[in-house]
Amino acid sequence: MEATQKQDKTTTKPKAETKEMSGAEMVIEALIEQGVDTIFGYPGGAVLPIYDALFQQDKIKHVLVRQEGGALHAAEGYARSTGKVGCALVTSGPGATNAVTGLADALLDSIPLVCITGQVPTFLIGTDAFQEADTIGITRPCTKHNFLVKDQNDLASAMHESFHIARSGRPGPVVIDIPKDIQFAQGKYVSKDEAIMHSHYKPETDPDMKAIEEAVELMANAKCPVFYTGGGIINAGEEASTLLRELVRETGFPITSTLMGLGCYPAKDKQWLGMLGMHGTFEANWAMHDCDVMICIGARFDDRVTGMTSKFSPDSKKIHVDIDASSINKNINIDIPIVADAKKTMEAMLNVWRAKKYKADQKALKSWWDRIEIWRAKNCLAYKMDDKIIKPQYALERLAHYMEQDKRECYVTTEVGQHQMWAAQFLPFNEPNRFMTSGGLGTMGYGLPAAIGVQMAHPDAFVVDVAGEASIQMNIQELATAIQYRLPVKVFILNNEWMGMVRQWQELLHGERYSETYSEALPDFVKLVEAYGGVGLRATCVDELDDVIEEMMNNDRLTVVDVMVAKTENCFPMIPSGKAHNEMILSPDASAFDKSLV
Amino acid sequence: MMSKDSTSTKKSKSIYAPTPKLAAEETHILAILVNNEPGVLARIVGFYSGRGYNIESLTVAETNHDEHLSRITIACKGTPAVIDQIKAQLKRLVPVLKVSDLTMEGRYIERELALLKIVCTGDQRADAQRDADAFCARTVDSTPNSFIFEATDTASRIDDFVAIMMPHGLVDVSRTGIAAISKGNRVIGE
Numbered sequence: 001m002e003a004t005q006k007q008d009k010t011t012t013k014p015k016a017e018t019k020e021m022s023g024a025e026m027v028i029e030a031l032i033e034q035g036v037d038t039i040f041g042y043p044g045g046a047v048l049p050i051y052d053a054l055f056q057q058d059k060i061k062h063v064l065v066r067q068e069g070g071a072l073h074a075a076e077g078y079a080r081s082t083g084k085v086g087c088a089l090v091t092s093g094p095g096a097t098n099a100v101t102g103l104a105d106a107l108l109d110s111i112p113l114v115c116i117t118g119q120v121p122t123f124l125i126g127t128d129a130f131q132e133a134d135t136i137g138i139t140r141p142c143t144k145h146n147f148l149v150k151d152q153n154d155l156a157s158a159m160h161e162s163f164h165i166a167r168s169g170r171p172g173p174v175v176i177d178i179p180k181d182i183q184f185a186q187g188k189y190v191s192k193d194e195a196i197m198h199s200h201y202k203p204e205t206d207p208d209m210k211a212i213e214e215a216v217e218l219m220a221n222a223k224c225p226v227f228y229t230g231g232g233i234i235n236a237g238e239e240a241s242t243l244l245r246e247l248v249r250e251t252g253f254p255i256t257s258t259l260m261g262l263g264c265y266p267a268k269d270k271q272w273l274g275m276l277g278m279h280g281t282f283e284a285n286w287a288m289h290d291c292d293v294m295i296c297i298g299a300r301f302d303d304r305v306t307g308m309t310s311k312f313s314p315d316s317k318k319i320h321v322d323i324d325a326s327s328i329n330k331n332i333n334i335d336i337p338i339v340a341d342a343k344k345t346m347e348a349m350l351n352v353w354r355a356k357k358y359k360a361d362q363k364a365l366k367s368w369w370d371r372i373e374i375w376r377a378k379n380c381l382a383y384k385m386d387d388k389i390i391k392p393q394y395a396l397e398r399l400a401h402y403m404e405q406d407k408r409e410c411y412v413t414t415e416v417g418q419h420q421m422w423a424a425q426f427l428p429f430n431e432p433n434r435f436m437t438s439g440g441l442g443t444m445g446y447g448l449p450a451a452i453g454v455q456m457a458h459p460d461a462f463v464v465d466v467a468g469e470a471s472i473q474m475n476i477q478e479l480a481t482a483i484q485y486r487l488p489v490k491v492f493i494l495n496n497e498w499m500g501m502v503r504q505w506q507e508l509l510h511g512e513r514y515s516e517t518y519s520e521a522l523p524d525f526v527k528l529v530e531a532y533g534g535v536g537l538r539a540t541c542v543d544e545l546d547d548v549i550e551e552m553m554n555n556d557r558l559t560v561v562d563v564m565v566a567k568t569e570n571c572f573p574m575i576p577s578g579k580a581h582n583e584m585i586l587s588p589d590a591s592a593f594d595k596s597l598v
Numbered sequence: 599m600m601s602k603d604s605t606s607t608k609k610s611k612s613i614y615a616p617t618p619k620l621a622a623e624e625t626h627i628l629a630i631l632v633n634n635e636p637g638v639l640a641r642i643v644g645f646y647s648g649r650g651y652n653i654e655s656l657t658v659a660e661t662n663h664d665e666h667l668s669r670i671t672i673a674c675k676g677t678p679a680v681i682d683q684i685k686a687q688l689k690r691l692v693p694v695l696k697v698s699d700l701t702m703e704g705r706y707i708e709r710e711l712a713l714l715k716i717v718c719t720g721d722q723r724a725d726a727q728r729d730a731d732a733f734c735a736r737t738v739d740s741t742p743n744s745f746i747f748e749a750t751d752t753a754s755r756i757d758d759f760v761a762i763m764m765p766h767g768l769v770d771v772s773r774t775g776i777a778a779i780s781k782g783n784r785v786i787g788e
């Protein structure tokens with residue numbers, strides 16, 4: 001109520017007089033001003049004043065997780081599925097250290113987060129006080145920036161700047177560490193327009209038009225072009241995906257994307273080649289290898305994508321659009337670098353393409369597509385069906401079938417492992433912000449809390465975490481969070497009893513020595529979720545699968561599905577590390593794979 | 599996890615990629631203008647060590663007291679690609695205003711100050727004094743059995759000076775690290 005009055009004041013009088021309030025109230029006030037409606041957190045001594053202030057307002061919903069790591073991943077899921085900044089609140093010491101994995105995850109995947117950490121009072125800092133940790137020191141290398149606020153009059157500015165830094169340029173996580181005495185102290189609140197910030201921090205977003213013209217001319221003369229897109233398109237906002245579609249259709253070029261960019265271009269479209277990289281499609285990787293012009297937008301030439309860099313797309317001219325200059329020429333040499341926002345760049349590219357009435361070389365493009373169709377005809381995702389044992393790929397194909405029929409918006413999160421790759425290969429991603437996965441850090445335990453974050457933001461959507469039985473146990477405690485907030489999250493476990501992805505590497509690259517990758521004592525996941533208060537389902541053979549998926553889809557409660565899948569299925573295609581795109585192996589070759597190489 | 603022995607003459611059977619061969623390394627002097635706020639030096643130094651780069655010399659002091667700006671001069675070694683990465687990464691840090699690669703951007707003046715303590719007596723003193731004079735070092739302290747010489751020069755000339763003073767009884771050296779500035783009217787970051 002108080003907050004609305006304050007808001008009225010600011011709207012009638014742009015330069016609001018400074019308001020006195022406690023540090024804790026400033027935190028809440030700033031969150032509201034920044035448009036935050038949901039915050040994920042876990043209380044403790046050093047954040048008690050902030051929890052007290054949260055209690056006395058009703059604009060921001062707090063979601064109580066069961067471990068701080070869960071709060072960070074939930075905030076990531078919230079952020080990735082909405083395009084907004086995700087927010088977390090944790091206490092000092094162990095609260096902050098539990099948050100570290102989520103911060104590192106968000107940094108590598110460019111997810112905008114603001115994480116508020118409590119700190120011991122300023123006069124105790126450095127004394128090994130109870131629950132003291134050097135949060136700023138610990139989180140410095142895994143945040144985009146961090147702040148320790150030592151004066152309550154700097155707090156509001158630091159809050160506003162945290163949001164500004166998290167969402168601008170290349171997005172990332174920001175930590176704001178607030179000692180308990182600062183939370184209690186009375187000070188001046190400043191609104192976001194009056195906040196004092198690092199004046200020179202202005203990430204470049206406008207493209208250099210000369211480079212754009214050069215790039216577009218190169219594209220117009222290309223004989224074998226390919227678009228290679230990534231998570232940067234999602235970071236650039238929904239409109240960027242719309243522009244990408246226009247650009248791809250108008251040029252007629254083939255397009256592939258990284259794991260992080262899935263959904264920016266509709267997977268059902270015929271210009272779509274599927275994901276590229278280590279577990280990408282044959283056609284996408286061969287097109288990357290053989291192309292003469294590569295147009296990379298918002299992707300960072302990750303080693304899972306390039307394979308052996310010295311053999312990476314040896315004969316192509318490369319255009320790279322990235323908002324972060326340090327992504328360019330980091331792993332691969334670029335011919336035309338464009339340091340700018342993807343959306344603005346694609347807008348400019350389309351303008352130049354249209355103004356100059358460029359048209360792709362139709363004859364060359366046709367024969368390029370003919371070659372691609374030959375690669376496509378390999379049907380590289382094919383797997384051997386079994387009429388009893390459920391193949392994990394088949395389980396996902398059935399899930400895809402039901403998702404396509406569903407009228408709700410569908411969001412998918414994953415854990416990390418084979419199931420993650422199969423989800424990327426077999427589920428339909430036709431819109432941006434619908435696929436939440438830990439790509440850069442590869443954090444097992446990401447998927448369930450992320451799904452909770454997604455479901456908080458989209459209460460009516462269908463949200464499913466595609467999981468492995470090993471990963472899910474890393475943050476299984478968050479089932480209780482889903483129950484508490486009545487979130488109908490679905491967990492679709494592809495249960496192969498192995499840490500499948502690691503087992504696969506041991507089989508193919510380490511002489512079939514399966515060191516510590518079998519899970520001896522798995523819980524009964526059906527009973528487990530029932531104990532939490534959710535619904536548990538199990539499919540043990542092909543005949544049971546459809547019924548179980550249908551029941552999961554129709555259920556409006558937290559549901560865990562334990563799908564007992566083939567135990568030693570491998571994920572193909574695969575580029576063994578250190579190999580080139582044209583040296584990938586497909587599943588029929590797998591048995592011929594020379595295991596003696598190890 | 600790349601196999602270490604892949605570079606050895608025996609052909610490795612490992613399926614993993616060999617460690618890539620790197621281009622030749624060169625030393626660059628970078629001038630970095632930063633907000634002088636708590637932790638800024640840790641941010642820069644941590645970035646270097648975190649990404650496996652080496653710092654050969656580092657000098658820092660506030661150079662604009664009104665705006666609380668500090669200038670950091672770093673000499674670091676790397677392949678040209680690594681040096682480019684370092685500059686791009688430095689520019690990403692929020693408190694960093696400007697980064698200049700003095701080595702790339704034309705001619706510059708480089709200076710380092712060194713204090714050398716020599717312990718010697720009797721006839722040796724004249725020899726020590728003579729060599730110090732030859733390097734235009736100042737005698738800033740003198741006792742019957744010791745000298746402190748102050749020299750200001752390029753880092754490599756200071757290296758020479760240290761080497762020449764070694765046999766005269768050099769026992770202690772303190773060096774500031776390099777300060778550097780571009781020649782002519784060009785300003786940092788332009």
Ligand SMILES: Cc1cc2nc3c(=O)[nH]c(=O)nc-3n(C[C@H](O)[C@H](O)[C@H](O)COP(=O)(O)OP(=O)(O)OC[C@H]3O[C@@H](n4cnc5c(N)ncnc54)[C@H](O)[C@@H]3O)c2cc1C
Pocket residue numbers: 108109110169170171229230231232233235236237257258259260261275276277278279280297298299300301302304305321322323324327340341342343416417420421438439440441442443501
């Ligand atoms: C088990 C496992 C297997 C994997 N296998 C594969 C695989 O086969 N294929 C694959 O692709 N990935 C795979 N990954 C993921 C991989 O590790 C990387 O996370 C992923 O390839 C990086 O995606 P990206 O290049 O799109 O970059 P992101 O990490 O999404 O980075 C985005 C880039 O865009 C830039 N950017 C941000 N905002 C903007 C903007 N507004 N405008 C322009 N640019 C912007 C950023 O600076 C950055 O360079 C795997 C991960 C795991 C865990």
Ligand SMILES: Cc1ncc(C[n+]2csc(CCOP(=O)(O)OP(=O)(O)O)c2C)c(N)n1
Pocket residue numbers: 415416417418419420441442443444467468469470471472494496498499500501502
């Ligand atoms: C926190 C963490 N620890 C270890 C790993 C290494 N790792 C990658 S995949 C994987 C196995 C995952 O097993 P599971 O969740 O059952 O999935 P599957 O591969 O069987 O589909 C492991 C251990 C990781 N990515 N994250």
